[in-house]
Amino acid sequence: MSTSGLSGSGKSTLAFDTLYAEGQRRYVESLSTYARQFLERLDKPDVDMIDGLSPAIAIEQKTASHNPRSTVGTVTEIYDYLRLLFARIGTPHCYKCGKPITSQTLDQIVDKVMAMTEGTRITILSPIVTGQKGTHEKLLKHLKRDGFARVRINGEILEIEDVYNLDKNKKHTIDVVVDRLIVKENIKNRLADSLELAISLSDGIANIDIPDKESILFSEKSACITCGISYPEFTPASFSFNSPQGACPKCDGLGSTNVFDPDLIIPNPELSLREGAVAPWAGRNTVLFFEFLDALTMHYGVDIYTPYKNLPDNFKNVLLYGSGDEQISFYFERNNRRFNYRKPFEGIIPRLERRYIETDSYQAREEIRYYISFRPCPECQGTKLNKESRSVKVGGLTISEITAFTVTKAYTFLTKLELSGKKKIIAKRILKELTERLGFLDNVGLSYLTLDRSAYTLSGGESQRIRLATQIGSKLTGVLYVLDEPSIGLHQRDNQRLIGTLLQMRNYGNTILVVEHDEETILSSDYVIDMGPGAGINGGQVVFSGTPKELLKDKNSLTGQYLSRRKKIEVPSRRRKVSWKKLVIKGASGNNLKNIDVEFPLGCFICITGVSGSGKSTLVLETLYRSLAQRLYHSRIPSRKHQNIAGLDQIDKVVNINQSPIGRTPRSNPGTYTGVFTFIRELFSRTVEARMRGYKPGRFSFNVKGGRCEACNINVRQEMHFYLYYAVAVTCLASSALNIEAETT
Template sequence: MQSDKIIIRGAREHNLKNIDVELPRNKFIVVTGISGSGKSTLAFDTLYAEGQRRYVESLSSYARQFLERMEKPDVDLIEGLSPAIAIEQKTAGHNPRSTVGTVTEIYDYLRLLFARVGIPYCYKCGRPITAQTLDQIIDKVMSLAEGTKILILSPLVSGRKGTHEKLFSRLRKEGFSRIRINGKTFAIEEKIELNKNKKHSIDLVVDRLVVKKNVARRLADSLELAMSQSDGVVTVDIVGAEPVFFSEKAVCVNCGISYPEFTPASFSFNSPQGACPNCNGLGLTTEFEPNLVIPNPELSLREGAVSLWANRTSVHFFNFLDSLTSHYGTNIYTPYKNLPDQFKKVLLYGSGDEKITFYFERDDRRYKYKKTFEGIMSNLKRRYMETDSFQSREEIKQYMTFRPCPECNGAKLKRESRSVRTGNLGISEITELSVEKALDFFNNLKLGGKNEIIAQRMLKEITERLGFLKDVGLSYLTLDRSSITLSGGESQRIRLATQIGSKLTGILYVLDEPSIGLHQKDNRRLLTILNKMRDLGNTVLVVEHDEETIR
């Protein structure tokens, strides 16, 4: 057996005529020829199929029972065969949750990046919410220019009505000397009278300091005292600059909004921890569409304007329609588009608490009764929720359409997860960018300090994978693009970029005409990628008609 070759003897699969072939390992090999000559049979139905079969056979009998049994190709001998991966031109699966970002694993690294270095912002006031240790707060304050004058404040009341006399009394007993009310500083011993009907903000003045080298110990004591008074929150008021808020907990000092600790699962729309509760992480909700219920507004109710009533022609039903229209001053012969807006609303969504006089005729007599009208859309929704019949649900589904989720606006994530930003963008805003724009964003992203060290590996993986997508001619795709909507060629090149990112070696890659649909410039990039895969120590076998690839 020669380890530098893949040897095939007596291949007779499909239209192959007992051929013998020797292919060099760790090379870029192109199989070409006229249609029907057996190119794909040799590459996919013989080499790849046997590689997969041998891999499955190497597994335990327990594992094999969960896998489809693979038939041995009609061939006498194959030697020197590596584990095989086929990258064919076929569309991705039918999973609506699968996106370009998840398939390429870029989204996995994004989730990790946001969990580790993302900055949460209050969804009400937009202020950053950062949980910091005492040492981190001291370092931040000590990084101010030497000679900077600061006040250490403990926020006690934020925008709350009342006289707050009990608070002032407690502070006097505890020996504090100054307090700031609505931006003005008072001595605590003064008689302070506040309007109980107005909102007030009260800060305790813990210390006044000038930033210099030997002040660190006093600063630490003052910060610790301030945070003990206000449940872990402190304000450093810098003279001549904006005040800076610090918190030991992830709490908005302005609104009191707090978030749980963020993990990668908090940014996954496939996990209950991160998925929007309204759309379950799909970004879309199904709603009943009036235009599907009434497809032709030119028709009257009598002529079948309401599609689900089109086949109802009984006298009793027309009595019902006549009662309904007469109650609102119209008739069943008026085209739907000319009906009063109030009646259209009642027809679709019901009469609410208003009772309508209906009638039916029997034995030449007219019988009247009063009841509310449920409305077409309300009726469809109720039936859809209550029925256990698959057939009934399928019939009702024809009147439903997909709309962006009103809760998350298509972002798929919970409000807390959407409030975390990196480089001033949320994770869903980044996935809305094209591959090219996302690559520019991450190449120019500046984090600084410890965050830059923490994010280094993650950013390397993200930019590499984005670069691979760009190199295979997919720079126009967005990361949130659903895999279902990709063409066969796009799906193949995405899988190709994913394989490059995995950096496997010793693999036989089998590709089916990867250059189809590519511009000449992108084709050259693709060839560079394929050569890069070969240089990693892999055998790249391509079924191709493109002259440049063949050469």
């Protein structure tokens, strides 16, 4: 069912403030008084009677989360199932050498040895020294005292009696020969005893040597025998970047750190050092400073007038990070005397870091902060996980590599994942949940999203469709779903898939009420309620209710007239001429962009189109806007990768109008947000009565004492609290719901 009509005609009031509010209120009131205190309470709508109302769920266009840790994977619970999958069937790999790490019980080791070809000769060894210098005299004496007769030193088996004078300056590898056996049926007990002894000597490791074949290492622990690195037992928390067990210790699971950004330090690489390419050095025009600069460039044989972009890379590195231990000769002249001294060059970034830590000046800190931006964590490369968790693989991929996939690619990988034996049984139900959730996201037109994309970067429409996909997965029945324009931001190519998803939810036995302007969605509805006839005080009436076919024939419905093409929006016959002034982005390659060059003519109304996920937001918001914000407002958010942007000098202001709500507090309203209320207060303060009473503009403000109503503190409503019951809100009698102090009103 769709509700259509002009913006402001009452669609949302009917759907959300009336039907959803009453449905939610009735459901909450059916719960115990104890449970109610934890749930949100909505105001009872101004309605006489509603019959046949079921429990309601609203899916609005709100950003899913402002938490930098929230991702598409965590919001949809896909990441929770991935964590479970990796904890149960993942294979750890050494983060140094890359070899797989497995742990076996003593019984498993015995079974593997007994499975060898009968008659195979084996030597059971216990590695006790691996690549260590020394004579190891005490160790050998201890082994001899314990009754061991043979050892293998550096690959050669020797009698302990014959071992003496090992070179203390060379590295040695020593294995104790625990037993020598021939594989056959009656050796199982002796084999188990020998293996147990070998494992106890070497802290969980046994080596089975087979003549003319490669030795087989067994371990009771998750550890890399080659590198000596032990691994903890992996649990789902080990793969959570919100848990100390899994989070990267460098960035605490955020995936990014604050670093001094060379692009902010050198904002214009076209300039030379002499022309002021280095922003922190701007304004330094003293003789001493240029003497220092001359000495530095002379030492490395570069020209002070060469544009920064053409300087050698090694000199750029020295300039930014310092010369290390390399001494540089600096000199200056004073009063006809020449002074020389030699010292390493500290580097711009180390100097800024030191000043930022040492200074007590707030102003100095703020100036230095201009050159700091968020960059991917150098330790985890933005994956948010520690190195142990990043080394566990399923199907040859780590959990970070899978979450970097788009929804479509992740679905393909998981459906084609080949497992066998016990792992296949364990993973069966987990994979079913994963593929279902990925399929739901694909059906609502979000196949282009990567699972590691931050939730706060999603548009309102994308966030809404994610919540819609989550609701599909819950498979509730008998529920009233209220949706706010689910098709917004979705390309027409994907519209039918979204509509199919809504029909699927309906077929579960639910009622779907959609506030919508999209033609295809309205015409696919079973029933349409058209609000109008106008907006605001001219709206609020049901102009039409019936089937879409009846809507097309209705003469009173403005929506029906446009849908039936009886009315249409004419295409302008004349267009504004394209200006020769333009912004040009070259080599934009962020996310899915393919190293493209794009021109934006200035002074025009420009429209960027394309299917969902084609790169529109990456190009405009994450590349162009962020670059302008960095240049004009010293923004610390880095732009997406690109070569350069020409024409930035023609722009002196940039405004990003996004879908974030404009009201941050209950005191905010259209008048205060737009600034109109300032003029209204000025106007009232100039009236005769206000001047007689000595009222200033502040007297007419509900944000300051003297103007606001102190009885309700401008909240319009006062709450009366009752034990174990909801607080009852009543209209403030002192201000009569006007926010302003009674005498002023």
